[in-house]
Amino acid sequence: MHNKVLIIEDEDSIRKFVNLVLQKQGFEVIQAASGEEGLEKVNLENPDVIILDIMLPGIDGFKVCEIIREEYSNIGIIMLTARGQDLDKIGGLESGADDYMVKPFNPLELSARINSLLRRIKASDKDPSNLLISGPFKIDLNCKIAYKNNAELTLTPKEFLLMKIFIQNINKALSRNKLLDLVWGYNFVGDPKIVDVNVRRLRNKLEDNPSSPNYIETVWGVGYRWKES
Known part of the structure; x- marks a missing residue:
């Protein structure tokens, strides 16, 4: 069974490009263009990892992350920030993210980080x-x-x-x-x-x-x- 990744990103070009790269890496990919749509997809699809942009229309990535963490402890979350400011990174981690990447990023590095996060999640699943x-x-x-x-x-x-x-x-x-x-x-x-x-x-x-x-x-x-x- 392929690991399932949800991309929550409002920029079509970035979302579609990341989708293409991750599919080639063997992931099953789901897409959402807003925080609201992303939350619906989380409940419907139960992804293994979420790629979550901070700057979203409507509910921002920080709030989306907090809502997800209140319900799901075993979904990996990697946040994306275009600004690369420490405030964004700290805010993302404090809201429950596991990792972050700064735009522009190498999609192959993103794939590697997803795999690393999945290994950590599988190890924690064995924890009582x-x-x-x-x-x-x-x-x-x-x-x-x-x-x-x-x-x-x-x-x-x-x-x-x-x-x-x-x-x-x-x-x-x-x-x-x-x-x-x-x-x-x-x-x-x-x-x-x-x-x-x-x-x-x-x-x-x-x-x-x-x-x-x-x-x-x-x-x-x-x-x-x-x-x-």
């Missing part, structure tokens, strides 16, 4: 820190499987993602809008009550008594919180 544990629950981030008392849970992709976000934010109140952005995407168009529907379904699968939940607690006027004593 890729398990999330809370009470009787365990989430294996590598296999995308959730367990209760070591019994595998049957969750939809959205329910799994919702549970993962809750356990990554134990005892922290998360608003419905925040959950909507993280699980359904920044540009989700639809009824925001979808959050409540999925929380109710998740409770039915996780709680011993869904009508009196011990784990997914309602925070009135805000949203929900994963409760851990």
Whole structure:
């Protein structure tokens, strides 16, 4: 299986050129011309590595990086900056990027850095820190499987993602809008009550008594919180 790379770059000429070079290097490449489109592609395609330009129309690369990092810890992110200023580099790394390159850059060097990043990601996948544990629950981030008392849970992709976000934010109140952005995407168009529907379904699968939940607690006027004593 080819490694999947998402290019989020608004300049058509750069995006298409990098796409061509990476395809020749054996990567499966997806393209997005804006931060908003890029976030949608992340949720749909689950890329291994993202090439992310800082200067994007709408949401800039720093914000895109922060949003991705809140949801995905195992996607590699290489940021591109045209200015080459230390402020951009530091800002990119602080927002969660793994590496950066300054335009203009050698596309073969970019390919080499992607391969180096992929090797680091694969090494970290073997780390037991890729398990999330809370009470009787365990989430294996590598296999995308959730367990209760070591019994595998049957969750939809959205329910799994919702549970993962809750356990990554134990005892922290998360608003419905925040959950909507993280699980359904920044540009989700639809009824925001979808959050409540999925929380109710998740409770039915996780709680011993869904009508009196011990784990997914309602925070009135805000949203929900994963409760851990």
